[in-house]
Amino acid sequence: MRARHPPPSKVPGVWLFSDERARTGLRKLAARLPPGSGIVLRHDSRPPGARWRLLRRLMRLGRARRLTVLLAGTPAIARRWGADGVYLRQRDLHQARRAQALGLILTLPVHDAREARRARRVGAHAAFVSPLHPTRSHPGAPALGQAAWLRLARLAGGQPIALGGMTRARARRLNRASGIAAGWAAIDAWDEKPAKRRLRQKRNAVPT
Template sequence: MDRFHPPSLPRRWLLTDERAPVPVERLASMLPPGSGVVLRHDSLAVGARWRLFRRLARIAAARRLTLLLAGTPATAVRWGADGVHLRRRRAARAAQAQRLALVVSMPVHDAREARRARRAGASLAFVSPLYPTRSHPGAAALGRAAWLRLARAAGGQAVALGGMTPARARALARAARASGIRPGWAAIDAWVEAAEIRRRRQKRNCVPT
């Protein structure tokens, strides 16, 4: 896949989760054009993960999605990803990723990780959890004020993750306006719920009258 760098980075994101009850390809295919996907699925064998990536890459090309791979910059380039999602243990590889013309995203949960993302020059900081979320059971939610502090500290484009919905994303955007931040948002469950709503509607429409 040729790397596609849009004029501005997406503000809506899907982070893949192996626990999701809906296939990730189905979720990606219903994302609005211009959205982004971060492929995690770390527990898959390399071959299976590669095949999943290729299926997502075809969807991304058709829908003009930005596709990031959680892993190493070398793998992201070899597979043809638009960028790489660097977790804590790989944060030092940000410079390598930038030399390879990859979009770089990093997770931010606290002030230390925010400083790390800023020093690395990350294009995207996934700041979480804004609200309680099943993906971080028991983790304290940041709340809006703390989220905005971390977003400012991280630099780059801040993306809210953790219990996000479209309504919560709009509320965050209004709250962030005064600070000059234009936050994006990412979700797992919100996209799963949207897929289930669509499935139920389609099923009703198929019932003979």
């Protein structure tokens, strides 16, 4: 079977992770992404039908703006629903070959050396290595820091993508310091930017 997915070098470098805590709707957040970015759709608490409809709306938006849309779940469902690839959680690692056979972009989360070795072993196209910085998604969880993050990124193989407290500025600093072309993913960075802009506008407003 001929694979539909791009080679690892073509995996997007900028990503949005969906999160049901976000103040802004997912489609509006997706519209803020630069063309050629990626989206990981989680929203696991939604019923399958509602989740499928959300994915299809994202796919329609993605076609217009060259967005890559991954489904967090199983390869079979990702393919059936028409996603570009799958975000395969570690508990479902045994399905990695299935994802490749279906021609899906295969990505995995990586938090430690064992998970990094697994990502390399199954040939993941990209590894979301986290958390690089402290993050609101996992309050109190220890951050890896740059040195430990780099070790895991190199161990995992594929396209390394930094997740956890990431912003565009932090991604630039990481790439300058490390010398590797790491991608970055975020939840809050896409949600907070307009909120911060509105706050600045409110502070700068002249009373009438």
